[in-house]
Amino acid sequence: MKRYIAYSAILGLVWCFVHGTVNVNNFILGVLIAPFIIRPFKTLFPFDQDFSFANAIKKIPAQIKFLYVLIVEIIKANIMVAKIVLQPKIDIKPGIIAVPIDSKTDLGITAIANTITLTPGTLTIDVSDDRSILYVHAIDATDPEGVAQSIKDDLEKYTMEAFE
Amino acid sequence: MVLELLSNAVLIIGLFFVFLAMLGLARLPDVYNRLHTTTKIGTLGAFSVMLSILLKVGFSPMGVKAITVALFILITSPVAAHMISRAAHRHGVGLCKESVIDEYGKACESACSINERE
Numbered sequence: 268m269k270r271y272i273a274y275s276a277i278l279g280l281v282w283c284f285v286h287g288t289v290n291v292n293n294f295i296l297g298v299l300i301a302p303f304i305i306r307p308f309k310t311l312f313p314f315d316q317d318f319s320f321a322n323a324i325k326k327i328p329a330q331i332k333f334l335y336v337l338i339v340e341i342i343k344a345n346i347m348v349a350k351i352v353l354q355p356k357i358d359i360k361p362g363i364i365a366v367p368i369d370s371k372t373d374l375g376i377t378a379i380a381n382t383i384t385l386t387p388g389t390l391t392i393d394v395s396d397d398r399s400i401l402y403v404h405a406i407d408a409t410d411p412e413g414v415a416q417s418i419k420d421d422l423e424k425y426t427m428e429a430f431e
Numbered sequence: 432m433v434l435e436l437l438s439n440a441v442l443i444i445g446l447f448f449v450f451l452a453m454l455g456l457a458r459l460p461d462v463y464n465r466l467h468t469t470t471k472i473g474t475l476g477a478f479s480v481m482l483s484i485l486l487k488v489g490f491s492p493m494g495v496k497a498i499t500v501a502l503f504i505l506i507t508s509p510v511a512a513h514m515i516s517r518a519a520h521r522h523g524v525g526l527c528k529e530s531v532i533d534e535y536g537k538a539c540e541s542a543c544s545i546n547e548r549e
Contacts (some may be wrong), residue, residue, distance in 0.1 A: 284499040285490025345448060345475045348468055352455040361464055362532035384509035385474065390467055391509070392516045393534055402535040404516065405465045411532060 270318045275301035300343030329428040336425050344387040366401045366415045378426045438486035445479025448472050456467045460527035470512040477504050
Protein backbone atom coordinates (compact mmCIF):
# COMPACT_ATOMS: atom_id res chain seq x y z
CA MET A 268 0.00 0.00 0.00
CA LYS A 269 2.84 2.37 0.87
CA ARG A 270 4.39 1.56 -2.49
CA TYR A 271 1.13 2.51 -4.21
CA ILE A 272 1.19 5.91 -2.47
CA ALA A 273 4.85 6.58 -3.31
CA TYR A 274 4.52 5.56 -6.96
CA SER A 275 1.25 7.50 -7.30
CA ALA A 276 2.97 10.65 -6.05
CA ILE A 277 5.80 10.19 -8.57
CA LEU A 278 3.37 9.52 -11.43
CA GLY A 279 1.31 12.54 -10.38
CA LEU A 280 4.38 14.71 -10.72
CA VAL A 281 5.18 13.12 -14.10
CA TRP A 282 1.61 13.89 -15.23
CA CYS A 283 2.10 17.55 -14.22
CA PHE A 284 5.26 17.73 -16.35
CA VAL A 285 3.66 16.00 -19.34
CA HIS A 286 0.68 18.33 -19.12
CA GLY A 287 2.97 21.36 -18.98
CA THR A 288 1.54 23.23 -16.01
CA VAL A 289 2.58 22.24 -12.50
CA ASN A 290 -0.24 22.99 -10.07
CA VAL A 291 -2.28 21.28 -7.37
CA ASN A 292 -5.24 20.39 -9.63
CA ASN A 293 -3.07 18.55 -12.13
CA PHE A 294 -1.15 16.81 -9.38
CA ILE A 295 -4.34 15.49 -7.78
CA LEU A 296 -5.66 14.33 -11.15
CA GLY A 297 -2.38 12.51 -11.80
CA VAL A 298 -2.45 10.83 -8.39
CA LEU A 299 -6.04 9.68 -9.01
CA ILE A 300 -5.18 8.16 -12.41
CA ALA A 301 -1.89 6.60 -11.22
CA PRO A 302 -3.27 3.38 -9.60
CA PHE A 303 -4.82 2.37 -12.93
CA ILE A 304 -1.35 2.67 -14.50
CA ILE A 305 0.45 0.88 -11.67
CA ARG A 306 -1.94 -2.09 -11.48
CA PRO A 307 -1.13 -3.71 -14.89
CA PHE A 308 2.63 -3.27 -14.33
CA LYS A 309 2.58 -4.55 -10.76
CA THR A 310 4.67 -7.64 -11.54
CA LEU A 311 7.59 -5.44 -12.67
CA PHE A 312 8.00 -3.91 -9.21
CA PRO A 313 8.96 -5.61 -5.95
CA PHE A 314 5.56 -5.22 -4.30
CA ASP A 315 6.16 -8.14 -1.94
CA GLN A 316 9.11 -6.43 -0.25
CA ASP A 317 8.86 -4.01 2.63
CA PHE A 318 8.94 -0.35 1.78
CA SER A 319 9.50 2.62 4.03
CA PHE A 320 9.41 6.31 3.21
CA ALA A 321 12.36 6.95 5.55
CA ASN A 322 14.65 4.68 3.53
CA ALA A 323 13.50 6.20 0.25
CA ILE A 324 14.22 9.71 1.50
CA LYS A 325 17.58 8.65 2.93
CA LYS A 326 18.72 7.64 -0.55
CA ILE A 327 18.03 11.03 -2.15
CA PRO A 328 21.48 12.59 -1.45
CA ALA A 329 23.17 9.52 -2.95
CA GLN A 330 20.92 9.81 -6.01
CA ILE A 331 21.79 13.48 -6.51
CA LYS A 332 25.48 12.59 -6.29
CA PHE A 333 24.90 9.80 -8.83
CA LEU A 334 23.15 12.26 -11.17
CA TYR A 335 26.15 14.59 -10.98
CA VAL A 336 28.57 11.73 -11.76
CA LEU A 337 26.29 10.65 -14.63
CA ILE A 338 26.23 14.11 -16.23
CA VAL A 339 30.02 14.43 -16.06
CA GLU A 340 30.43 10.96 -17.57
CA ILE A 341 27.93 11.71 -20.38
CA ILE A 342 29.87 14.81 -21.41
CA LYS A 343 33.16 12.88 -21.33
CA ALA A 344 31.56 10.10 -23.40
CA ASN A 345 30.36 12.55 -26.04
CA ILE A 346 33.77 14.18 -26.41
CA MET A 347 35.43 10.78 -26.69
CA VAL A 348 33.03 9.44 -29.34
CA ALA A 349 33.17 12.77 -31.20
CA LYS A 350 36.96 12.44 -31.39
CA ILE A 351 36.67 8.91 -32.80
CA VAL A 352 34.08 9.98 -35.39
CA LEU A 353 36.12 12.98 -36.53
CA GLN A 354 39.38 11.05 -36.99
CA PRO A 355 40.43 10.98 -40.66
CA LYS A 356 41.01 7.23 -40.45
CA ILE A 357 38.90 5.25 -38.00
CA ASP A 358 41.26 3.13 -35.91
CA ILE A 359 39.36 1.21 -33.22
CA LYS A 360 39.66 -2.15 -31.56
CA PRO A 361 36.14 -3.01 -30.38
CA GLY A 362 35.01 -6.16 -28.62
CA ILE A 363 32.50 -7.66 -26.19
CA ILE A 364 33.70 -8.07 -22.61
CA ALA A 365 32.16 -9.93 -19.67
CA VAL A 366 31.95 -7.65 -16.63
CA PRO A 367 31.07 -9.19 -13.24
CA ILE A 368 28.72 -7.00 -11.16
CA ASP A 369 27.74 -6.91 -7.50
CA SER A 370 24.22 -5.46 -7.85
CA LYS A 371 21.49 -7.91 -6.91
CA THR A 372 18.13 -6.13 -7.28
CA ASP A 373 16.36 -5.51 -10.61
CA LEU A 374 16.52 -1.74 -10.12
CA GLY A 375 20.24 -1.85 -9.32
CA ILE A 376 21.06 -3.94 -12.41
CA THR A 377 18.93 -1.69 -14.65
CA ALA A 378 20.64 1.40 -13.26
CA ILE A 379 24.16 0.07 -13.75
CA ALA A 380 23.34 -1.23 -17.26
CA ASN A 381 21.88 2.10 -18.40
CA THR A 382 24.75 4.00 -16.82
CA ILE A 383 27.30 1.84 -18.62
CA THR A 384 25.57 2.58 -21.92
CA LEU A 385 25.69 6.33 -21.34
CA THR A 386 29.34 6.45 -20.25
CA PRO A 387 32.52 6.57 -22.38
CA GLY A 388 33.19 3.78 -24.82
CA THR A 389 30.91 1.10 -23.43
CA LEU A 390 27.48 -0.30 -24.39
CA THR A 391 25.58 -2.96 -22.46
CA ILE A 392 24.38 -5.86 -24.60
CA ASP A 393 22.97 -8.47 -22.23
CA VAL A 394 22.90 -9.76 -18.68
CA SER A 395 23.70 -13.40 -17.98
CA ASP A 396 20.98 -15.77 -16.74
CA ASP A 397 22.25 -15.84 -13.17
CA ARG A 398 22.47 -12.01 -13.15
CA SER A 399 26.11 -11.86 -12.12
CA ILE A 400 27.69 -10.86 -15.43
CA LEU A 401 26.97 -8.00 -17.81
CA TYR A 402 28.13 -8.33 -21.41
CA VAL A 403 29.51 -4.96 -22.45
CA HIS A 404 30.59 -3.86 -25.91
CA ALA A 405 33.61 -1.57 -25.66
CA ILE A 406 35.06 0.59 -28.42
CA ASP A 407 38.55 0.00 -27.02
CA ALA A 408 38.69 -3.62 -25.83
CA THR A 409 42.44 -4.15 -25.81
CA ASP A 410 42.43 -4.22 -21.98
CA PRO A 411 39.32 -6.14 -20.79
CA GLU A 412 40.33 -6.21 -17.12
CA GLY A 413 40.95 -2.47 -17.09
CA VAL A 414 37.48 -1.76 -18.49
CA ALA A 415 35.82 -4.07 -15.95
CA GLN A 416 37.81 -2.48 -13.13
CA SER A 417 36.94 1.07 -14.19
CA ILE A 418 33.22 0.19 -14.35
CA LYS A 419 33.40 -1.28 -10.87
CA ASP A 420 35.31 1.62 -9.33
CA ASP A 421 33.82 4.63 -11.11
CA LEU A 422 30.17 3.70 -11.59
CA GLU A 423 28.95 0.76 -9.59
CA LYS A 424 29.93 2.37 -6.30
CA TYR A 425 27.47 5.20 -6.95
CA THR A 426 24.60 3.10 -8.32
CA MET A 427 24.89 0.69 -5.39
CA GLU A 428 24.58 3.61 -2.97
CA ALA A 429 21.72 5.24 -4.84
CA PHE A 430 19.48 2.32 -5.80
CA GLU A 431 20.10 -0.70 -3.56
CA MET B 432 18.78 38.95 -24.19
CA VAL B 433 21.36 36.84 -22.36
CA LEU B 434 18.93 33.92 -22.29
CA GLU B 435 18.31 34.36 -26.01
CA LEU B 436 22.03 34.17 -26.77
CA LEU B 437 22.50 31.22 -24.42
CA SER B 438 19.58 29.42 -26.02
CA ASN B 439 21.03 29.87 -29.50
CA ALA B 440 24.46 28.71 -28.33
CA VAL B 441 23.02 25.55 -26.77
CA LEU B 442 20.98 24.92 -29.92
CA ILE B 443 24.09 25.12 -32.09
CA ILE B 444 26.00 22.77 -29.76
CA GLY B 445 23.09 20.32 -29.86
CA LEU B 446 22.80 20.40 -33.63
CA PHE B 447 26.56 19.91 -33.95
CA PHE B 448 26.38 16.80 -31.78
CA VAL B 449 23.40 15.42 -33.72
CA PHE B 450 25.42 15.98 -36.89
CA LEU B 451 28.33 14.06 -35.37
CA ALA B 452 25.99 11.21 -34.43
CA MET B 453 24.79 10.90 -38.02
CA LEU B 454 28.37 11.13 -39.29
CA GLY B 455 29.34 8.32 -36.92
CA LEU B 456 26.37 6.28 -38.10
CA ALA B 457 27.72 6.46 -41.63
CA ARG B 458 31.42 6.03 -40.86
CA LEU B 459 31.78 3.39 -38.15
CA PRO B 460 32.04 -0.26 -39.22
CA ASP B 461 29.35 -2.42 -37.56
CA VAL B 462 26.01 -2.21 -35.78
CA TYR B 463 27.46 -2.16 -32.26
CA ASN B 464 29.86 0.71 -32.94
CA ARG B 465 27.10 2.64 -34.66
CA LEU B 466 24.88 2.24 -31.61
CA HIS B 467 27.63 3.88 -29.55
CA THR B 468 27.29 7.09 -31.52
CA THR B 469 23.51 7.14 -31.80
CA THR B 470 22.93 6.57 -28.08
CA LYS B 471 25.66 8.70 -26.54
CA ILE B 472 25.91 11.59 -28.94
CA GLY B 473 22.25 11.44 -29.91
CA THR B 474 21.24 11.72 -26.27
CA LEU B 475 23.32 14.84 -25.61
CA GLY B 476 22.29 16.34 -28.95
CA ALA B 477 18.58 15.93 -28.33
CA PHE B 478 19.03 17.02 -24.72
CA SER B 479 20.74 20.24 -25.80
CA VAL B 480 18.03 21.04 -28.35
CA MET B 481 15.33 20.57 -25.69
CA LEU B 482 17.35 22.65 -23.21
CA SER B 483 17.53 25.43 -25.77
CA ILE B 484 13.72 25.40 -26.08
CA LEU B 485 13.47 25.65 -22.29
CA LEU B 486 15.86 28.62 -22.22
CA LYS B 487 13.96 30.36 -25.01
CA VAL B 488 10.40 30.06 -23.67
CA GLY B 489 11.10 29.72 -19.92
CA PHE B 490 8.93 27.61 -17.63
CA SER B 491 5.84 27.91 -19.80
CA PRO B 492 3.90 24.72 -20.70
CA MET B 493 6.03 24.24 -23.80
CA GLY B 494 9.32 24.54 -21.92
CA VAL B 495 8.22 22.11 -19.21
CA LYS B 496 7.14 19.59 -21.86
CA ALA B 497 10.48 19.98 -23.64
CA ILE B 498 12.46 19.17 -20.52
CA THR B 499 10.16 16.16 -19.87
CA VAL B 500 10.88 14.87 -23.38
CA ALA B 501 14.62 15.34 -22.76
CA LEU B 502 14.46 13.28 -19.56
CA PHE B 503 12.49 10.53 -21.30
CA ILE B 504 15.11 10.36 -24.06
CA LEU B 505 17.83 10.12 -21.42
CA ILE B 506 16.07 7.17 -19.77
CA THR B 507 14.86 5.27 -22.84
CA SER B 508 17.71 5.53 -25.36
CA PRO B 509 20.05 3.16 -23.45
CA VAL B 510 17.22 0.61 -23.24
CA ALA B 511 16.62 0.87 -26.99
CA ALA B 512 20.34 0.43 -27.73
CA HIS B 513 20.46 -2.55 -25.40
CA MET B 514 17.52 -4.27 -27.12
CA ILE B 515 18.81 -3.56 -30.66
CA SER B 516 22.31 -4.86 -29.94
CA ARG B 517 20.98 -7.95 -28.17
CA ALA B 518 18.58 -8.76 -31.01
CA ALA B 519 21.36 -8.22 -33.56
CA HIS B 520 23.73 -10.55 -31.74
CA ARG B 521 21.09 -13.26 -31.37
CA HIS B 522 20.31 -13.07 -35.09
CA GLY B 523 23.95 -13.76 -35.85
CA VAL B 524 25.09 -10.30 -36.88
CA GLY B 525 28.85 -10.60 -36.45
CA LEU B 526 31.29 -8.07 -35.13
CA CYS B 527 33.46 -6.12 -37.55
CA LYS B 528 36.83 -7.57 -38.48
CA GLU B 529 38.75 -5.12 -36.28
CA SER B 530 37.17 -6.68 -33.18
CA VAL B 531 39.56 -8.29 -30.74
CA ILE B 532 37.33 -10.21 -28.31
CA ASP B 533 33.77 -11.63 -28.11
CA GLU B 534 33.01 -13.16 -24.72
CA TYR B 535 29.24 -12.91 -25.24
CA GLY B 536 29.43 -15.09 -28.35
CA LYS B 537 31.33 -17.77 -26.41
CA ALA B 538 28.79 -17.69 -23.56
CA CYS B 539 25.89 -17.95 -26.04
CA GLU B 540 27.44 -20.88 -27.86
CA SER B 541 27.95 -22.92 -24.72
CA ALA B 542 24.47 -22.07 -23.38
CA CYS B 543 22.37 -22.54 -26.51
CA SER B 544 24.32 -24.75 -28.89
CA ILE B 545 21.03 -26.19 -30.21
CA ASN B 546 19.93 -22.90 -31.71
CA GLU B 547 23.34 -22.10 -33.02
CA ARG B 548 23.44 -20.93 -36.61
CA GLU B 549 25.68 -22.79 -39.00
